[in-house]
Amino acid sequence: MLRFRLLSFSLSPISSSSSPVFKPHTRNRFLFLKKLSSQMGSYTTASDSQLSGSKKLLFRQLFEKDSSTYTYLLADASHPDKPALLVDPVDKTADRDLSLVKELGLKLIYAINTHVHADHVTGTGLIKSKVPGVKSIISKASNAQADLLIEPGDKVYFGDLFLEVRATPGHTLGCVTYVTGDGPNQPQPRMVFTGDALLIRGCGRTDFQGGSSETLYKSVHTQIFTLPKDTLVYPAHDYKGFTVSTVGEEMKYNPRLTKDEAGFKGIMENLNLAYPKMMDVAVPANMLCGLQDVESKAN
Numbered sequence: 001m002l003r004f005r006l007l008s009f010s011l012s013p014i015s016s017s018s019s020p021v022f023k024p025h026t027r028n029r030f031l032f033l034k035k036l037s038s039q040m041g042s043y044t045t046a047s048d049s050q051l052s053g054s055k056k057l058l059f060r061q062l063f064e065k066d067s068s069t070y071t072y073l074l075a076d077a078s079h080p081d082k083p084a085l086l087v088d089p090v091d092k093t094a095d096r097d098l099s100l101v102k103e104l105g106l107k108l109i110y111a112i113n114t115h116v117h118a119d120h121v122t123g124t125g126l127i128k129s130k131v132p133g134v135k136s137i138i139s140k141a142s143n144a145q146a147d148l149l150i151e152p153g154d155k156v157y158f159g160d161l162f163l164e165v166r167a168t169p170g171h172t173l174g175c176v177t178y179v180t181g182d183g184p185n186q187p188q189p190r191m192v193f194t195g196d197a198l199l200i201r202g203c204g205r206t207d208f209q210g211g212s213s214e215t216l217y218k219s220v221h222t223q224i225f226t227l228p229k230d231t232l233v234y235p236a237h238d239y240k241g242f243t244v245s246t247v248g249e250e251m252k253y254n255p256r257l258t259k260d261e262a263g264f265k266g267i268m269e270n271l272n273l274a275y276p277k278m279m280d281v282a283v284p285a286n287m288l289c290g291l292q293d294v295e296s297k298a299n
């Protein structure tokens, strides 16, 4: 049974991205990411597979107050190893996040980034230095360095659960959005980790790092607003105290993205935001996924 399950996973056809603009996902890349997960002893049993996706998923939303950043902890709680990943960890809160991972008995396998952040240094480098074996992930399009460079359509497995990668450039060139899997044993409703592409009742600025309001408008409308309306939206930042929204809610009430493209462009050109305070430090560090001076920070 176990052998069959493993084999059937490896030979599963790749579900195609909902967007026809992306190149089809290749089987080799799928197997590559799946293989890393298999090295963790990825398998399931008949009784595990009867659990609903939400029962399998352990989920925590964590906050870093100086940059108003959300980090997300996800784990497959029904898997014997409890493999886990952190989406957009921050250096200042890396120790807090790692303590939680330890307390909950999870095995952290990935520190995964939505993009090269300009307002804070990622916790990825520190986490890698403190938990050997953790792999860093960022998009290939970001031109940053990491252990795994993901592309649209890739699936990042943690146990039997996975995140699908969607390209959502516009805030930066290399921004991606991660969506929980679509399938009987994946979380329902689906969850989307939008980074800075879509914020609750807002969106990421488009005035630096290859930003473009036209591109962001297209990204959100084709890659996020095409998800089921009950999909839960989890952004990388919130400046007003919101924690979660839904795709349907943002399609109806987002004051920027409900406008037509010209209206959106006009809003984005007149935001008049100050440059992030940490930008000159954060961008170079994040191009290396936070591995710039890990030894000094780890002590």
Ligand SMILES: N[C@@H](CCC(=O)N[C@@H](CSS)C(=O)NCC(=O)O)C(=O)O
Pocket (backbone or CB within 6 Å): 067, 117, 118, 119, 196, 202, 203, 204, 205, 206, 237, 239, 271, 273, 274, 275, 276, 277, 278
């Ligand atoms: N004041 C903060 C930076 C605030 C900011 O610019 N946030 C970015 C995301 S982080 S680059 C953004 O896109 N904001 C959109 C908005 O509408 O606020 C700092 O100095 O760090």
